[in-house]
Amino acid sequence: MGDPKTSRKIWKKPKRPLNYDLIMDELKTLGTFGLKTKRELWKTQTELSRVRLQARSLLALGQEARGRKEPILMQSLSKIGLVDQNSTLDDVLNLQVNDLLERRLQTIAQKKLYFKTPYQARQAIVHGHVMIENSVVTIPSYVVKTEEEEKIRLIPESRFNETLSKPKSDLGTPETENLESEINNQDKNEESTVKQDVPKESTVKQDVPKESTVKQDVPKESTVKQDVPKESTVKQDVPKESTE
Numbered sequence: 001m002g003d004p005k006t007s008r009k010i011w012k013k014p015k016r017p018l019n020y021d022l023i024m025d026e027l028k029t030l031g032t033f034g035l036k037t038k039r040e041l042w043k044t045q046t047e048l049s050r051v052r053l054q055a056r057s058l059l060a061l062g063q064e065a066r067g068r069k070e071p072i073l074m075q076s077l078s079k080i081g082l083v084d085q086n087s088t089l090d091d092v093l094n095l096q097v098n099d100l101l102e103r104r105l106q107t108i109a110q111k112k113l114y115f116k117t118p119y120q121a122r123q124a125i126v127h128g129h130v131m132i133e134n135s136v137v138t139i140p141s142y143v144v145k146t147e148e149e150e151k152i153r154l155i156p157e158s159r160f161n162e163t164l165s166k167p168k169s170d171l172g173t174p175e176t177e178n179l180e181s182e183i184n185n186q187d188k189n190e191e192s193t194v195k196q197d198v199p200k201e202s203t204v205k206q207d208v209p210k211e212s213t214v215k216q217d218v219p220k221e222s223t224v225k226q227d228v229p230k231e232s233t234v235k236q237d238v239p240k241e242s243t244e
Contacts, residue, residue: 034118106140
């Protein structure tokens, strides 16, 4: 088991941490869920691999042993909302990292309490503004159980009770309510400008035949080059003078 004073690592680094595609995917996940460091992501990946390992080991057991141990695993995962009660081991093997990250207190508090960004939700949790039932939780990575989702709320003394409100549109925060209309107006303006530029391109194409007339003058230069052999005949008369 090891000495309790020296705890073991609960995360593993990827085999190729400097891979470009891997780095971009990790940065996207960090920004989406408001993670502080990649270590939090690696912890979730390690936990997911542990759950998958348990599911694969159950598939290799006999029917009797599997019938005893499979309900224990499914019940523990259903409590935290990863699977349903009627799910199978195939559903456990199909779990992704985002499924585990969505069960964090930080993610659920952002959706339930209408925080503007996941980082704002993280700050509120760390500063003790969020509580579950009657206890304040200051751990953003706390895995919320299904029975605790409805009990998440702000403390009465929190200043977020005055600033946070439910957005009027489905886009998210009140700051992005007019975002859809602005995007549509920009698209219409771009389409109108593109249509106005099309006739201008047609006029440029009409000037191309003028360049073809210039190319017809090239054969005249070839006639000048044909006069060069005449000079070579003059050079042949020089040896005759030397013989006299």
